[in-house]
Amino acid sequence: xxxxxxxxxxxxxxxxxxxxxxxVFTAGWLQQRLAAAFKPYGLTLPQYNVLRILRGQHPxxxxxxxxxxxxxxxxxxxxxxxxxxxxxxxxxxxxxxxNRRAVDIRITEAGLELLRQTESLADGQSxxxxxxxxxxxxxxxxxxxxxxx
Amino acid sequence: xxxxxxxxxxxxxxxxxxxxxxxVFTAGWLQQRLAAAFKPYGLTLPQYNVLRILRGQHPxxxxxxxxxxxxxxxxxxxxxxxxxxxxxxxxxxxxxxxNRRAVDIRITEAGLELLRQTESLADGQSxxxxxxxxxxxxxxxxxxxxxxx
DNA sequence: TGGGAACCAATGTTGCGACATATAATGTAT
DNA sequence: ATACATTATATGTCGCAACATTGGTTCCCA
Numbered sequence: 001x002x003x004x005x006x007x008x009x010x011x012x013x014x015x016x017x018x019x020x021x022x023x024v025f026t027a028g029w030l031q032q033r034l035a036a037a038f039k040p041y042g043l044t045l046p047q048y049n050v051l052r053i054l055r056g057q058h059p060x061x062x063x064x065x066x067x068x069x070x071x072x073x074x075x076x077x078x079x080x081x082x083x084x085x086x087x088x089x090x091x092x093x094x095x096x097x098x099n100r101r102a103v104d105i106r107i108t109e110a111g112l113e114l115l116r117q118t119e120s121l122a123d124g125q126s127x128x129x130x131x132x133x134x135x136x137x138x139x140x141x142x143x144x145x146x147x148x149x
Numbered sequence: 150x151x152x153x154x155x156x157x158x159x160x161x162x163x164x165x166x167x168x169x170x171x172x173v174f175t176a177g178w179l180q181q182r183l184a185a186a187f188k189p190y191g192l193t194l195p196q197y198n199v200l201r202i203l204r205g206q207h208p209x210x211x212x213x214x215x216x217x218x219x220x221x222x223x224x225x226x227x228x229x230x231x232x233x234x235x236x237x238x239x240x241x242x243x244x245x246x247x248n249r250r251a252v253d254i255r256i257t258e259a260g261l262e263l264l265r266q267t268e269s270l271a272d273g274q275s276x277x278x279x280x281x282x283x284x285x286x287x288x289x290x291x292x293x294x295x296x297x298x
Numbered sequence: 299t300g301g302g303a304a305c306c307a308a309t310g311t312t313g314c315g316a317c318a319t320a321t322a323a324t325g326t327a328t
Numbered sequence: 329a330t331a332c333a334t335t336a337t338a339t340g341t342c343g344c345a346a347c348a349t350t351g352g353t354t355c356c357c358a
Binding site for chain 2: 006007015123128131
């Protein structure tokens with residue numbers, strides 16, 4: 001649907017304002033769909049992303065610092081997201097022996113299994129972008145990169 | 150900066166996955182900058198957006214329903230955002246005489262004045278997109294519209 | 299080696315998104 | 329007119345973002 005109709009706004013000041021709103025609105029649209037896909041598994045998107053990072057490290061542990069570095073949202077509260085995952089026994093937390101300030105966080109077998117079950121979800125959702133051609137998707141990425149230059 | 154560096158991820162499965170992440174990441178980047186611009190004025194972005202809608206209606210009142218319809222995020226809690234604005238005397242709330250279920254919400258003079266002071270902020274931020282040409286911005290919007298088709 | 303700087307994680311607070319439920323007012327059908 | 333559905337808003341709960349602060353640990357160097 002055209003942005004004008006989605007947000008009930010008739011006109012935009014210029015192409016920049018419209019593109020700005022469109023990026024924000026489309027991101028929300030994508031995230032909402034993705035979150036809905038993970039909901040049946042009791043996972044929120046931030047929790048899913050942390051699990052993915054932990055799987056990437058497996059069987060090595062990760063620290064909270066490493067999670068923050070790797071997360072899309074640097075200012076999120078990784079520590080409290082790990083709380084939730086720990087309560088669901090999807091990760092373990094253990095004081096790092098070589099540096100007792102840090103905490104070793106590891107994904108459990110249950111966590112790995114849950115990721116296996118949800119394997120196709122994220123890809124499936126990215127394929128919501130398949131009304132674009134691969135070239136258009138690449139072009140979109142380039143334009144977005146340019147914004148943040 | 151290139152997305153790969155921003156999120157410390159070396160490779161993407163395909164152009165679709167990369168574009169998906171890039172939309173989400175760029176939206177967060179834009180919103181964070183915009184929120185920072187409004188912070189000195191004690192306004193959050195949802196509060197600002199509600200004020201803008203109310204100015205659009207002024208001097209007619211708006212209802213909570215109308216706010217929800219017009220907001221980017223339909224599932225937000227408009228009622229509680231109005232609470233915050235009311236506490237800051239930027240809006241007034243009054244039971245609608247002709248339909249006592251509804252509530253007439255109006256922007257106050259203080260609210261209008263605050264919008265005047267922040268007039269340039271949103272535009273200024275959209276101009277963060279000015280490393281794009283107007284054509285590129287339009288093209289970006291078209292690609293995003295296509296995603297949501 | 300003693301003390302302050304730097305580091306790492308946890309916690310407290312505020313505001314919002316998502317979702318379910320409550321409460322009150324209005325509309326409608328018989 | 330009464331019962332029932334519908335509408336409009338408010339409220340409760342959970343999880344997360346943003347930001348500040350705290351507490352414990354390690355580092356470094358004078």
